[in-house]
Amino acid sequence: MSTDEAIEAPLAPVRTRPRPRPRARVLSRLAGSAPAPPRPSTILHNAGVATAVLLALVAIGSLIHEPVLIPPLAASAAIIYGVPQLPLAQPRSVIAGHLLCAAVGFGVLAALGSSSWAAALAAGIGLAVMTVARTAHSPAAATSVVIVLHSPDPGTFVPLLVGSAALLVLGGCASAYARRGAARYPVYWW
Structure with a gap:
């Protein structure tokens, strides 16, 4: 076939995907590219383990009369049991993140006292310190807030x-x- 014949030859039909209906387009945009939720049995298992651990922590906190750390620890549990592959869920980030933010919380409490303003400052500084230390764990910022607002005794609070x-x-x-078949946890320890 010569070049002139190729130019005059009809083009092959171009296959296109059918356009989704408007409602389907809206729903697909709302859903985004998020993965499908886990199976109900996985959800129940993870929620059950998280709840049991948090109830044990409340019992321990009640026995030693320390402020309940439920807000930051519940958020930590949600990350560990919900998305265990994330860097935020790894032991280094969880444990070191909470310890670093506790140190920041006690430092801000000593320097500025207990106030909402100081608590907000402690959370921001805690996030910065965790980022520099490569131990990002966002729920740990709430630990510094709890410390500034409740002024716990470091001798019992830190071990707890x-x-x-x-x-x-x-x-x-x-x-x-x-x-x-569950997701591997931890992906790395340190």
């Missing part, structure tokens, strides 16, 4: 915090190993 963070991590490990 370390034990609580370690218990969350160990619960995540047990949860991952208890279910066949």
